[in-house]
Amino acid sequence: MKTVVLQMTARGVGAIAVVLVAGAEASAVVGQLGGTAKVSALAVGGMKRMMLVSGGGGETLDEALVLRVAQDRFELHLHGGLAVMDAVLRALSEAGAMVIDAGRAAEMGVLGNVLEGEIAVAVPSAVTETGVRLLAEQGETGLRGWAREWIEWLEGEGNGERMWQFHSAVQWLLTRSAALDRLLAPVRVAIIGAPNVGKSTLANALLGRPVSITSSIAGTTRDWVDAQAVFAARGAEAVTVPVVLVDTAGVREAPEEIEAESILRTHEQARAADVVVVLLDGTRAPTSEEGALLTGQVGRPVVVAVNKADRPAGWDYRELLPMGVAVSALEHRGLEVLMEAVLGQLDLAGVREGEPWAFSARQRGLLGQAAMVDSPARAMALLHSLTGDVTAS
């Protein structure tokens, strides 16, 4: 295999940027930048600070940490500037290596075993700690552990007669994986409710920064606004999930023309959301339009929150709406419980350590097949392919 170069960190400015150089000639290629003698003397697992210079011109590129991950694999930890990265990639390519992208690298098995490769490719798109941690676990426990256990089970005598057990475990894994995918791509959460209930105040409180204008005048928000947030649940293990939070215009009946347009757009946002927070005002009883929002009109998973809990209650919501979450957007009360309720709707209130997650299309394709095969031998072959430990025949 030709020696390849892969940029491991996202393109952009940062404290460091990491480049992987892998292939039979990796040592020679890196040697052209860092000095042949120094690089070849580096033991596996060893790391050394080196001044990298371009092979041809002897132009100084960067002072970098060079880590020998394996006999034929090096990581260059560079200063994270765009110009530095470009210059180093150019020098490596002049030294005879081929620059490839992450998808190609996983396919070529450059990142090690195919599963490890997929983990390396997926990790940069995980926006929160929970996503990163769980992905990292897939190569040991997680998906690999799950596959190992089922391979053992499939080898067991008589289990060919009980393949339904295996099939339902696969189905469960596929369903759970779809929920866990939310750790990678942000979830859309829309806050809807009548004018003046405190939607914008709540959005700002959840974001931890003002994004929407709030006022005591009903109809302040005329169009939806969205912003990135992180929702956290503090179960046995803290879960953090990336969220796009959408603040919307208040919904009421018989509005004037402009408002009617705003309300239409609010309903569009509600339909596009993964979870809708229906916000009520605890200081006054819900109107019939608000009642409609509570009774399934939204058509999306709903969490009901009752705001202004810092004020005397104007109706008996704790009794009438036992599933409602009491919050005070103004005083930042009840926000954790609300976030947990939202994550609960997404099946993400808790994430077990090392739980299996099929996070790539390839993995899910193999599991889809495994869910239908009747032969234990065939099922085992698919599981071996899944982990990349042995390829399916």
Ligand SMILES: Nc1nc2c(ncn2[C@@H]2O[C@H](COP(=O)(O)OP(=O)(O)OP(=O)(O)O)[C@@H](O)[C@H]2O)c(=O)[nH]1
């Ligand atoms: N006491 C109290 N007042 C609140 C709370 N949350 C919001 N308010 C007040 O309620 C009023 C309306 O708040 P907004 O956040 O603008 O309400 P909204 O739902 O976005 O309103 P529209 O955009 O007009 O639909 C403001 O005067 C807020 O200060 C709360 O938790 N407690």
Ligand SMILES: [Mg+2]
């Ligand atoms: Mg508003």
